[in-house]
Amino acid sequence: MHLHPPSYQDATRRPDWLEFVAPYVPIKDYARLCLVSRRFYGHFAPRLWNDPLTTAAAVTAAAAGHRVHIRDNNDLEWFYHFMHQMRYVRENTRLLVTSIDLRRFTPDTSGEFSLYSSKTPLSESLQSLPSTFPSLRCILLDGHSDADASDLIPSPDTRTGCDVLLVSTPHCQSKLPEVFYASQYLSTLIYLDVSYMTGSPTSLKQLLGRGAFGPAYFPDLRILKMKGLEVDDVTAALLFATFKDRLWSLDLSQNRLTDRMFDAMHNDAFPAGTLRGGHADAEGVLVCPAGHGSASFGTFCFVNESEWSVTFNHPERHLADAPVYSQDAYGASQQHTRARLDGRTRPQDDSEDAVKILFSGKTGSNPPNREHIHDLGICQGQHGITHLYLNDNSGITASAISRMIMSSPGQLEHVECSNMSLDMPESGRPGWLSPISTRLLGILGTTHIFRPVFSSNLQVLRIHHSLVTQLASVYSQNDSSAYLSTMENLWLAEAFLLPRAKLAYPHKEAAAFTPDTNPRLQSLTLTHIPRYSTGPLIDSLVSLLKLASMQERAIQDTRKMLITNHRGPAMVPGLRHIRLEFDHDPREHDLGDSDDDEDDLDAEQLVSLAAKGFSFFGEAGWASSASSPSALSKPSPPVTGLPRKSEHRQDEARNHDQSPPVSVRLNSNSTSSSNAYVNLSDTASNIAEPPVTDTVMYQGTWSGAEFTVPVWIGSSSAASISSAAVREYMRLLAKDKRLHTDVQPAMPCHIAAGVPEGKYIYGAAWRAILWPPDHKIRTPSKRELRTSMKDVIEAMKAYRVQTRERYEKIKRDAEGCREEVMLGEPHFYYTGRLEVVRS
Template sequence: MDRNPPSYHDATKRPDWLEFVAGSVPVREYARLCLVSKRLYHQFAPRLWNDPLTVAAILTRDNDIEWFYRFMGHMTRVRESTRALVTSLDLRPFVVGAPEFTLFSWDKTLSQTLRMLPSTFPNLRCILLDGHPDVEADGLAAMLCSSSLVLSIPQCQAKLPSWFFVSPNLESLVYLDISAMPGSLRVPLHRPVLSPINLRSLRILKARGREMDDKTACLLFKTFQLQLWSVDLGYNKLTDGVFDDMQHFSFPAVSSRTGDFEVEGRLRYPPGESSASFGKFCFVDESDWSATFSHPHRYLVDAPLYTSNAQGGHDGTTNPRLDGRAKIRSDAPDAVKVALSGGPGNHSPLPEYIHDLDICRGHQGITHLYLSGNNISAAGLARMIRSSAGQLQHLECDSIFFRPHEASCPPWLASGKAKVSGFLGLAHVFRPVISSDLQVLRIHHSLVTQLPTLEGIGLSSMEALWLAETCLLPRAELAYPESFVPDMNPRLRSLTLTQIPRYSTGPLIEKLIHFLKLAAIQEQAIRDAKTGNRRGPSTLLGLRHIRLEIEPDPRESLLEDDGFGEEENGLDTEALMAQEFSFFRDWTSSPSKPPTSAARPPAATAHSYKAAEPQARNNPESVSTRPEQPAPGESPETGDSNPDDGDNSDDPGEYMTCICTGEDNTEFTVPVWIGPSPSSKQHRTRPAVREYARLLRHDPALQTDPQPASPNHVAAGVPSGSYIFTPAWDAMLFPTHLQQQQQRPRPSRRDLRGMRDVVSAIKAYRAQTRVAYNKDDGPDKAGLAAPLTTKTSDDGH
């Protein structure tokens, strides 16, 4: 509940019909209705005055800062009871023009005007002053009052001193946005003045673009611990090193309430086993249904959680997860402003109910996390998600780089100049068994497309796109055959795929369209589940919003700089591909020459185990073999060309005993699966398994950093419940040796010209499905496309 139960008088009084119709009255009629009678005045005056600047922007469409000055001059002549109705001042629509802001009738600067706010509007709760440059720090401190709940001052050029956070007017602050402002937050956090002592009510903190490093962010998590539920640290200097303190201070204990094993599977934690790169070891034990995301009850919400003591909380349950149907709270500034001040056309919440709102309460740590624009790796982000105990509800991390182990890192990537971005092989961390509360996700498109992004390799943008799609994509499909599909997590409502290339040779477009089709199929399946059992439990909403953020057109720069498309000024691809950057450099080297690597193999002893020994580590009732799911546009190398191909059930493979060091520096041993035995039938072994075994035999340096096999590894052929050497598996994406008869791929001008426009292809598909939707009157109409929200951005925003 967002507030306390109503009083007996409020619960039994007769409802006023004016309350129901007032919300439908246009804003432009409020002023005239206030003149009709006292009853109408008390109904419409608060709706008119609680956010006057937004109402003025709606009515007059005048967004000049001079209008604000005239408004403040007029407020000096307005009676105090009217000024007390103002609870929000939103100056974001008002554009600062010329440097001279002083009018003939108003001789005050913006900072001087802001100092008048507490005396002019005694009940002011929300101040939004985004992007106004000519504001002094003392003016920002003086404009707050004891009732302030929201302060949004991003991109203001004033440098906030440490004494700014000592103001007693910050104690009631719930929302604070100090993004893209000069100065560091390390000094206020270290003293500490930016702390719960001075901001005891703070729940939402946005500090984007503050040049925050890992030490400063860790100090932030240690200081506030579980107080904040929304933290925005995008576009800073964070790395994976920040996740240890985030896990320790900002996430609750593991929830004791889990989902249905038959629907979602179950997490199993081997006692005392962990590593610095993976964290606490865990396996996903699958049921007969969970591996294929096809259980008939996968669209049903969780059953209510009952307790025998209404006042004592849930019996033995910590951090209970959401049922999947309830909409998560929003931390957007507009939503926070409406929740705390009412917004234009609404009444403001009563002061005694403010701190009972859901947005003002603590939620056992972070539920909304923004990490875009940082130096975060895919493995580090996956480790953080596994350690969050399913707490995250809104996650954004679009810039994710794929960092292989140093033993499998090719020379061109180890140099630091090149970068591979992508979230490969980790789609399972967004399943309900791990991310049960997640509803909004913004992430790199490789989660769906399996296509990594190449940067800094010394080629043009078009050639980098071509190389990634023709060379790395088949290898990614070979090593990580399982990509994210809507039914993998029906609790997810909004998905934004970022950094999508503008052009494609074909597979990228096919994968995106295939994903849109699966989302439409999911929508129809949820609708069928509702109509099939009207008196049954509620159903999930499913994936309702899909946004595609497309990168800028790289051909524009090529036309200007390289004369792309002109036969006489075409790209010299032969010379470009011969540059030192080439990651094909070792592809034709002799197989007998091992690659150079600084990593040394761990202490390990080869040993063959019986088939029953690795299975003894699992729950025999929950282990199942995951069927391989073919992806659209799959290359012949990634699929099973022979119909008899598959796991060799008669051969458990070979295991190697490896000594590992846990996070607490304790040593333990695990049996690591190193592939099928040499005597097994090779035609019955999947290609990824053969490549994994070959890489281990070829380079002993890859025999390090053992980790539990993920559902993606199981889909590629690894026995369920086994441990594997992840450097050897990741090395499949960057092969060091191939057959000598293979030639280096080199894009020609015809290849680059033949790449298709992704935006045009998606729009053509959507137009086609809309036509089919309008023509179809049958039962499958809902599954075509219309209810699905898809947004394509041509500029990446």
């Protein structure tokens, strides 16, 4: 935000005491105070008329000097009466109105005010807005399905003092005509929300193709929300190509987008400069071999870690960045990229309420000066997208999100993608996870992309809970009641998918997101959290709160250590907001009151059903892989034909410790193979001579140029293989040549699992580690589900109460000593804002 110095007259005039008193006067008294004198009118009339509908709904008062009772705060009939009365109000008063907010007003069905309804319908009222309120800046029509947004376009002979800055029309069912986009009245729009409007997909594509919707008509547009319009990849590409880097906030949630849209975004919506680098000790540094990359990964890059960055424990990790100085403030480097945030600035809020306040002021306050609005940071171009919303686009995968963030210059500040497909190789997929009937959701092995080394400006993140819990969700697309229920899906995901995820990404520092993974992040929202768990999901969420409390303590300790003479360095605020969004409660529907176990299925039945093209899933639901076998509750009697749970635990543990002997020759007739023998049961003395190579050569093409890189296929010495994940990786490579694809650099999560630094690996083979073997699968009984599955919300509530009580006790004990209450240990109470949302 640019601050303007006061004028000479403002700086030298004596302040009026009413300026200090007015904010503390109740809004309901403004109308009477306006009648005291012209001086009082000059102070209180702008506050009263700034946003009249919101003010009236809040204090049940009317305008134009008359007291009119509002039967209800959301009575649309009162709005008709208001517009009728405004015809008799003098123009100077109508010029004070800067916002018309109809979100609280809905049609009245009682017929009490049918007189006004029949004479002044909504369409006629909207048509009169431009002429009635010449200074109007914000128009909000959210949820009015009978509203026609084209009525906002004034006739050519209508005189208006200013053009509007914000128009919000979600769920207005009328199709927007081309004249709406070409109207001079709307040419100064900065915020536009046309979400969920019918008839928009085809018309929008046509408008973009003809150039009828773009900077030529909306040169100042910065925030665009287009949710639920069935926007596809072609339309999105046209949108990026049309607006280039003018938009800084874009909401494309609930559309038909796929991974293909990200190429157009990278080419048009991101600047060429970068905000990365210069903080190698605390964050690591990126090294990108020139001319290397792939379509699945993007430009190849490695993370060179320092001794602190690999474990996120640099002593200065919580210090804000020092100001950046440049000899040429208006040089080319400053014009094509924005500066890296210092880590302590508040996230820019692009919601309609926040933008409305910036343009029109709060209810009962003076509106900001019109000439200063365009100097606000929200109205300035940010050299590309900084706020991106991609929620509920079923065609977007986790790898595409990772590729998009890595290809960006690090300027993304607010990212939302509530659910994305966990793209997995079809080779090795177990039969009970049929691709026809099931869908895996989550984001595993990509924690590094949210670190400052990639996302240096990230402040707000909304994403699937697996980023923290490592628990993928199983979504059933078949409604047949003959297959497994949602509760059974949850149990299976915890018992069989989670151990594989921990096998592929074993170390928490690299695999699961923690607050100090990115100390610059201020808000984290986890979505689609299951309501029930056998325990590990609860442990992961509790650990997140505990680590957030420990981060508070670390910031507190650093500030105390560095402060001198009441002055100290600027600190980042850390993670101050955690929001947990839970799925629906499936327990009563799935379990009922019966303990009958006759409907349990064994592994052979599940595989045979999947092989026939059917799904065993009983109903649509989210499943979280949140448990290791050792965390399960007391075992129930075994189901006929299935292994006992204790035997299953032992088998799974043995599978992690050793793999069956495999001896396969990798053919050399392709770029993804080599003359090598791999025998996982060999010792160092039994390896065939001469020693075999650890790598094969891969030849690819990137940006029109060919390149060759060595791909690591495991160690040539079986005795030196100490990692279970590496043994499984080698076994899969030897077993299936279809997994010799998706070459990528080894990321921190792979290095933590045993891959040597600086190596390239086959990404498909590594992701295939997540597939559990079919022969290990067993189904739980209803009794087992009822006794082992715990309510996650209740467990979180109990932990929160426990830590708060300990914290309050320590505060009471410290009151007499006048000592600062230390955060973190021993109470571990998180003092930030914690939200729990039920579906």
